[in-house]
Amino acid sequence: MQRDMIVTTTNTIEGHRVVKYIGIVTGETIFGANVLKDIAASFTDFFGGRSKSYENTLTEARENALREMTESARAMGANAVIGVDLDYETVGQNGSMLMVNASGTAVIIE
Secondary structure: OOOOOEEOOOOOOOOOOEEEEEEEEEEEEEEEOOHHHHHHHHHHHHHOOOOHHHHHHHHHHHHHHHHHHHHHHHHOOOOEEEEEEEEEEEEOHHHOEEEEEEEEEEEEEO
């Protein structure tokens, strides 16, 4: 049975010892905002409140970047990723796209 991979922003994992540092792993994703989300967000901006459509897009982008990063770590033989950092950027014409980058260090822990 395969144990779930531990993914953490810290450089250590309590109760575990890093026995091998494998290397840096990354996962990137870019999501475009569409016209319907922009219209819904404009109403939220005007009336106040949270934009669920943009929040859902942000959540999906983050999950995809983390999944890609952990798949890379698993392919390298790691069972954990430490020191994870998430970066968010807007890219494209008029900042119409959201880029999420996840990076960390693939390790083997015992």
